[in-house]
Amino acid sequence: QVQLVESGGGLVQPGGSLRLSCAASGFTLDHYNIGWFRQAPGKEREGVSCISHSDGRTYYADSVLGRFTISRDNAKNMVYLQMNSLKSEDTAVYFCATDMGRYCFAPGFGDYWGQGTQVTVSG
Numbered sequence: 001q002v003q004l005v006e007s008g009g010g011l012v013q014p015g016g017s018l019r020l021s022c023a024a025s026g027f028t029l030d031h032y033n034i035g036w037f038r039q040a041p042g043k044e045r046e047g048v049s050c051i052s053h054s055d056g057r058t059y060y061a062d063s064v065l066g067r068f069t070i071s072r073d074n075a076k077n078m079v080y081l082q083m084n085s086l087k088s089e090d091t092a093v094y095f096c097a098t099d100m101g102r103y104c105f106a107p108g109f110g111d112y113w114g115q116g117t118q119v120t121v122s123g
Contacts, residue, residue: 001025001026002025002026002027002112003024003025003026003112003114004022004023004024004096004097004098004112004113004114005022005023005025005114005115006020006021006022006094006095006096006114006115006116006117007020007021007023007117008020008021008117009093009094009117009118009119009120010118010119010120011120011121011122012086012119012120012121012123013086013121013122013123014086014087014088014121014122014123015085015086016086016121017082017083017084017085017086018083018086018119019080019081019082019083020036020080020081020083020094020096020117020119021078021079021080022034022036022078022079022080022081022096022114023077023078024077024078024079024098024112025077027112028074028077029053029072029074029077029078029079029098030053030074031053031100032053032098032099032100032111033050033051033052033053033098033099033100033102033103033104033109034050034051034053034070034072034079034096034097034098035047035048035049035050035051035096035097035098035099035104035105035109035110036048036049036050036070036079036081036094036095036096036097037094037095037096037097038090038092038093038094038095038119039092039093039095039116040089040091040092040093043092045095046061047059047061047104047105047109048060048061048064048068048081048094049061049064049068049069049070049081050070050104050105051070051071051072051079051104052103052104056072058070059104059105063089064083064090067083067084067085067086068081068082068083068084069081069082069084070082079096081094081096083119086119086121087121088121088122089121090119090121091119091120091121091122092118092119093116093117093118093119094116094117094118094119095113095114095115095116096113096114097109097110097111097112097113097114098110098111098112099111
């Protein structure tokens with residue numbers, strides 16, 4: 001069964017850090033581009049970060065550039081999102097998604113999606 005499961009969300013004060021994890025099962029991540037997306041209440045889902053399978057190139061939304069870092073561990077079939085200097089506007093449900101054929105953040109990106117993990121920045 002193909003599955004992506006996010007973890008690591010929670011409540012954190014502004015300026016704090018969290019590391020999100022995305023575990024893949026039922027398939028291997030080696031040949032997939034992997035992205036992190038988020039959706040805040042009443043807002044559209046937006047791409048946060050993405051990493052290419054072909055050359056490891058990373059992409060970030062302007063709003064998180066310099067604060068978030070995406071990484072992947074193909075041996076563990078895991079993807080991570082290190083989030084530092086968190087702000088209240090980072091509050092959202094965070095999803096990981098993978099796509100074999102589409103470039104990072106391309107329209108329709110996401111062969112597989114996780115169920116999401118809540119990140120709340122408040123204090």
